Amino acid sequence: MLVTLYLFVFLHFVHVDVQADPSVVIIGAGPAGIAAATRLLENSINNITILEAENRIGGRINTVEFAGHFIELGAEFCHGERNNLVYEHANKYNLLELPTKSLENNVYYSNGSKLDPSLVEELGLQEDYEYYAKGNFNFTGKSIGDIVIERYNKKQVEKYKNEKEKLKLAKEGLRYSELFTLTNEGSFSWFDCSADNGYEVCEGNQSLVWKKVGYKTILDILMRSYPDPNKKLPIDDKIHLNTKVQSISWNKSESVTVLTIDNSSYFADHVIFTPSIGVLKQQSDKLFTPSLPSAKREAIEATGFGGVIKIFVHFPTKWWKDDHSFSFFWSEEDLHIDYPHGPRKSGISWITQLVDLEQNINNPNVWSVWFAGDLVPEVEKLPIDVLKNGCEFVFNKFLGKNYNVTAIDQIVRSTWYTNPNFLGAYSFTKTGLYRPDLSYQEVLAEPLKGVEGKPAVLFAGEATNPVHFSTVHGAIETGHREAERIIKLYKRKQ
Incomplete structure (x- = not known):
């Protein structure tokens, strides 16, 4: 009798303790995981454990030191100023600024000549795809590539039908436009990503960058260690x-x-799962027992996830003038250049997928190279000397007539697609799979309910945000969302 009474009291005590301070395991210490953890701690839910596969926190925020200054191997820009948590946090401490670059003024052709800036503007090579869809143009079920080609061809082919050189540039410019687009979308082809989606742009400048402290500072702000450790x-x-x-x-x-x-083994009342959609695509079948519901598996399949590469190079000697950026426009003839090193696809070398060269705002001798397209997975695996030589070849081919381009002495690259803990860069909506009546991001975010009907596994991360996917502020929003889901659950029980 006493044993039974003692067991009853003990179990009753444990039950009350769990309700007062539930145990939470957070998988992933990126912006979503850190946002969830800090929101829970701020609301006196302290029994939390964060499991991170990498040897650092930050996820796809990865600020590292290179050539004496910070660079961003991952997230770089704060996209917008209104309704943007990153901006709201950073602006309080005056941590954001405009980048000093102007891509449209420094477009070089593969014969080594600089394209006239007014011609670049006239051709519309760097316009957002929505520019081509103004009016009554129908997005439904079409890819970004479909939209641009249909609209662009109608406009430019008619406009330049009697101007042979401009017509040639206009047709070649579609590939340039695609690479420019892929750096924003993160897909391997602009036919993969849907022109219609639920993304909502935050008003304001879309390319604000962090000052000398780097993007990692947003994590410090969330953890309250900035500005006072x-x-x-x-x-x-x-x-x-x-x-x-x-x-x-x-x-x-x-x-x-x-x-x-x-x-x-870790045991918890709730798990918040924040790894990338790439991890879910490759590993969900073996990660979850029982298997995920069919609706969630469908949402995982419907979400696009590709990759881009950022390569950082350091030049010990200044060779540029007052330039802050260069971008590379390949002619049809040069596109099939017989470059002997590294991967090729359909007869086209990987070096032709180098998009542009941009000066680092904090260190003028450090430049970043954006690389996009379907050869990203193979380029991430290239030996560093092959990568370096390929970059130097492109720089000299395009700029050598006007500049004495010096050798690179340091180089580093991102490897988001081949890293098994990420398997890609940022999510996008697949062509033909956008539904205004059904948000796949919301389906991804739907918790898995355990035996008592409580949310056992909750999902956060940029790919679970229906309006701000592919962004850091979107990831933070989802971390707060899932933390609040747990907080409200126990507030109701008290």
Whole structure:
């Protein structure tokens, strides 16, 4: 009798303790995971554990030191000023500024000549695809490539039918426009990404960059360690780096069981899953027991996820003038150049997918190279010397007539697509799969309910944001959303 009474009291005590301070495991310490953790801590939910597969926090924010200054291997821009959490946080401390670059004024042709800026503007090579769809142009079911080609061809072919040279440039310019578009969309082809989607642009400048502190500072602001490190939330001892999750068992008992690859087990009332949609695409079948519901599997398939590469190069000697950027426009003839090193596809070398060269705002001797297109996965695997030589070849081919381009002495690149903890850069809506009556992002965000009907596994991350996907501010919003879901659940029970 006493044993039974003691067991009853013990179980009753445990039950009350769980309701007062539920246990939460957060998978991933990117902006969504850190946002969720800090929001929980701010609301006195302290029993949290953060499991991060990388050896650092930040996810697709990756500010690193290079040539004595910070560079952004991952997220770089703050997209907009209104209804943007990144802007709201950073602007309080005057941490954002405009980049000093003007791509349209420095477009070089592959014969080494600079295209007249007025001609670049006239051709409309760097216009957003929506520019071509003004009026009554129908987006429904079409890709960005469909929209641009249809509208652009109608406009430019008619306009230049009697001007042979301009017509040639206009036709060649479609490929230039595609690469320019892919750096924004993160897909491997502009036929992959839908022209109609639910994305909502935050008003204001779309290309604000961080001052010398770097994008990683948004994490410090969320954790309250910036501007005063003494006010940091008690989060450090809750983060477990180099801890990759192997499986999540979510519907067999009252608690969720998370098993890591080192065979450590973590038990929680709730799990917030924040890894990329790329990880879900490749690993969801073996990650979750039981398997994900069919609606969520369909949403994973419907979400696009590709990749871009940022390459940073350092020149020990200045060779440029007052330039801040150069972009590269290949002629049809040069596009099939017989470059002997590195991958090719359909007879076209990887070097032709280098988009532009942009000066680092904090270090004029450091320049970033954007690389986009279907050869991204192979270029990420290239030996660094092959990458360096390919970049130098392109710079000299395009700029060598006007500049004495010096050799690169340091180089580093991003590897988001081949990193198994990310498997891509940022999400997009696949062509033909946008539905105004059904948001696949919202389906992705729908929690998995456990045996008691409570949200056992919750989902956050940029790909689960129906209006701000592919952005850091969108990721932060989802971390707050899932934290609030847990907070409200226990507020109702108290």
